[in-house]
Amino acid sequence: MAKIKPEKNTSKKEVIIKKAASLFRIKGFNAASMRELAEDVGVEAPSLYNHIGSKSELLQIICFKVANQFTSQLNHVENTNNTVTGKLELIIRFHINMMLGEFDEIFVANHEWKYLQEPFLSNFLNQRRNYEKHLVAIIEEGVKRKELKNINPYVAVLTILSAVRGLEFWQRHKKNISTKVLEDDMVTHLLKGMTLLLQTQKHKK
Amino acid sequence: MAKIKPEKNTSKKEVIIKKAASLFRIKGFNAASMRELAEDVGVEAPSLYNHIGSKSELLQIICFKVANQFTSQLNHVENTNNTVTGKLELIIRFHINMMLGEFDEIFVANHEWKYLQEPFLSNFLNQRRNYEKHLVAIIEEGVKRKELKNINPYVAVLTILSAVRGLEFWQRHKKNISTKVLEDDMVTHLLKGMTLLLQTQKHKK
DNA sequence: CCTACCGATCGGTAGG
């Protein structure tokens, strides 16, 4: 009946992780010190180690939490009966919502992953490569089905991921333009852009 | 005695800067140690300080070299008699060429600038904000002249800068697609979404 | 959760 799990500490650990994500984003993983993190949390530095194993572990948790969210969302989307365009729209909207809603974590996973230690570094990169390959496959299928025009799938994936990542810089202008409008604009713009690519390539070839 | 002009050391200083750009890109500014840099250069760490003032100075040199290149290119473009579309094309091509040709320096200026010390940090951010404002102004003029669609200029600038920055990830696929094709595709793709002329010209022809 | 403290490593200096 009694719960053996350290439920009581889980909450504090989550606070530490959240503060770490924020600190790592602002100062970078290496420049962020455990003493600074402790101050943000409200304890002395050694007390952190009652909840976490190491500084490295914090980075691992953040990076893989993000990676797993994207992976499982992609799996979910692939199992729907949507058209390719519909799938891409779901994926793009998910990226945008993550970028706007869990900014710290996404930023850290995007910029600080290189400080992961092995074997986590390799695992993370594999998961990422796999994610991109799945996106490419979805677009390839759209091309095959004549749902998308004859675009280069890699270029399309690059364009989508880059545009969404560009929202990092959007934070500054956040107040000027509603995120709802931004989301709709970006979705239509990205999907529309892919249909425009055909004409470009046709003229060249 | 009279001050010896350090012309002889200039070359060595440039080697150090080049190696520093590469090291800062790979490991990040904080994780890169001066001992490691010294090893790359082929001397002991203290010997570096015969050529440079500090680690911070290296970051400053790299970041402002990049910033000044973009600023002066933009000034040059603004003084030409090109159409707005022509100006944007020149700017985009310059970004792409810089990204492909001076990858280390661009990457460091894009990712490690936050470790600049004041007042350099503020100067750098001001220069960058100014650059973006100039881009916005160019696009606003294009809209006013009916050369571009009635797009949100900030969104357009964000899209352009994000797409070009996305070329960082392109490095991996570098061998698969010719950079010339990539450059042309990206230019037309970015401009096509914005221009009015394409549609009207199509009807004329 | 704290105080006390450690070994490692850092950027940088002194002096030749």
Next chain:
DNA sequence: CCTACCGATCGGTAGG
């Protein structure tokens, strides 16, 4: 351009 070395700071541990 080197050897020798310094103060500061780091992540993390011991012990209560």
